[in-house]
Amino acid sequence: MTSRSQVRRLLADGLGYEEAGRRLGVPAGKAFLIATGLPADGGGTPATAERRRPGMPGRSTQHLAGPPAVNPTSDDTTRHWLRRRAVADVQMRRAARGHGVGPQGERVPDGVRDLTDVLTHDHDRLTALVKQLQTLPGARQGATEAQRRRRRAVVDVLAEALASHVPAERRWLWPLVRETLDGGDRLADRALEQDDEGPDALAGLRRTPPDGEDFDALAERVGGQVRRHVAFADAVFARLRQTVPQDVRERLGAEVVRAWRDGPPPPGAQEAPP
Incomplete structure (x- = not known):
């Protein structure tokens, strides 16, 4: 004893x-x-x-006094069981098929021309894409092949949206901020610094296979950059609405909508001054 x-x-x-x-x-x-x-x-x-x-x-x-604690959600057997249950659920499969990649509806609703409203609607679409990217399971959550393809598709749509969103802000929004707001140069410079951080992370994300944790980490980084940009710009919009006359905001907003509708100019073409 x-x-x-x-x-x-x-x-x-x-x-x-x-x-x-x-x-x-x-x-x-x-x-x-x-x-x-x-x-x-x-x-x-x-x-x-x-x-x-x-x-x-x-x-x-x-x-x-007892056995070691175990988190069942980290067990491979549990993850495989959950995936099989999800695949076998008819309602979940039907909902997935009916929900396309990307935000729904028009990029800019009819009648919206105020520059701050136009860009706010586009920010809502960017945020919706980031939420889709975060909601879909990644490698750490045992994503299926279909979910990995869907994450890749969301990234491609996000890259396409940013390819026209960022230039529009650089051409029409930040010059207006410099001209009309106290401390506008500082605000515009900070925004452009944020813009310069984004392309490398997004390009890296598009080059990375979606079946590894590197993709998950880059997706989180890109999502964070989008969220910070939206929060910063929204604060600037509030000041523009108090400072810039509505007719000026609507004229510039119409320019943005026209540029998005017509697409980028052909190579070698000169842009008209804003």
């Missing part, structure tokens, strides 16, 4: 209860009970006298 002195001798040598119990052939919780006279799974906070007993550790002892 294991004695208290045997357990305490091993503890004095610097061993923990798990190792002491293993050497003595008893469970760790029983080794704790022998050494202290207290159950390892005792509820509540030990009294001061109990905390002073020889062998009392300075942290919780619950782990000594």
Whole structure:
């Protein structure tokens, strides 16, 4: 039979209860009970006298009393089961087929011409794409092949949207900010710095296969950049609405809508000044 002195001798040598119990052939919780006279799974906070007993550790002892904690969602068997359940669910498959990649509806609703409203609607579309990218399971969540293809498609749509959104802001929004707002140069310079950070991450994301964790990390980085851009621009829009006359905002907004509708000019063509 294991004695208290045997357990305490091993503890004095610097061993923990798990190792002491293993050497003595008893469970760790029983080794704790022998050494202290207290159950390892005792509820509540030990009294001061109990905390002073020889062998009392300075942290919780619950782990000594039961099996190690396991997160079932990290188990490959569980992930495979969840995927099979999702694939077998008719309603989930029907919903997935009916929900296309990208935001729904027109890029700019009819009648919207205010520059700040035009760009706000486009920001909503960018945000919706980022949410789709974050909602779809990635490699760490055991994404299926169909989900990986869908994530890739969302990235392509996001890149296409940014390819016309960013130039529109550079041509019409930030020059207006420089001309009309106090501290406009500082605001515009900060926005352009944000824009310069985006292409490398987005290009890297498009080059990365969607079946690895590198894709997940780059997707999170691009999503963060989009969210920061939208929050910064929204604060600027509020100031423009207070400072710039509505007819000026509507004239510039109409220019943006026209540029998006007509597409980029052919190579070699000169752009008209804003």
